[in-house]
Amino acid sequence: MGTTSLNDITSIIINIVLIPLLPVVTAYVVALLKQKTGEIESEVKSKELATYISMAENAAITAVTAVNQIYVDSLKKTNGSLSEYERRVAFDMARNKVLNIIGDTAATALREAYNDLDEWIDNLIECHVSQCKKQPPQATPMAF
Numbered sequence: 001m002g003t004t005s006l007n008d009i010t011s012i013i014i015n016i017v018l019i020p021l022l023p024v025v026t027a028y029v030v031a032l033l034k035q036k037t038g039e040i041e042s043e044v045k046s047k048e049l050a051t052y053i054s055m056a057e058n059a060a061i062t063a064v065t066a067v068n069q070i071y072v073d074s075l076k077k078t079n080g081s082l083s084e085y086e087r088r089v090a091f092d093m094a095r096n097k098v099l100n101i102i103g104d105t106a107a108t109a110l111r112e113a114y115n116d117l118d119e120w121i122d123n124l125i126e127c128h129v130s131q132c133k134k135q136p137p138q139a140t141p142m143a144f
Contacts, residue, residue, distance in 0.1 A: 049113055052106040056098065060124040063097035064132060094125050 067090050075082055082090065098121050099107060111117040 049109060052102070052109045053113075055106055056102050056110060056121065057124060059098045059101035060094070060121070060128050062101060063094040064125060064128040066097060067094045068132060091122075091125065094129075095121060098125065 071093060072082065072090050075086055079086075102110070107117060110120065114120040
């Protein structure tokens with residue numbers, strides 16, 4: 001009889017206390033999991049964005065250097081300097097190289113981060129052109 005009473009008390013406790021708390025506990029666990037998932041997604045997106053930013057910066061350096069060696073240097077040897085049109089062509093060549101190097105996925109992510117991807121890339125190119133101009137004489141500066 002003592003065992004039956006203990007089973008009855010356990011059943012009452014489960015029915016009165018634990019079962020009504022189950023939805024509350026479940027809701028709390030679900031909310032906690034959503035929060036942690038959001039934090040992980042945010043961290044992953046931040047790391048991805050940092051990777052894309054680095055990729056774009058390296059692409060700008062590569063593009064400016066390549067256009068300088070392929071296009072700008074030959075025009076300077078031939079003409080002594082670049083016309084405004086030739087500078088614009090060199091800039092557009094560098095810009096297209098950056099976009100080709102980073103690809104659509106990175107461009108989309110960077111566009112979301114910076115709103116005006118074109119302006120951001122233009123500024124990257126200008127920055128690296130300026131840095132090339134400031135390099136020692138043994139390095140050929142890109143002046144377009």
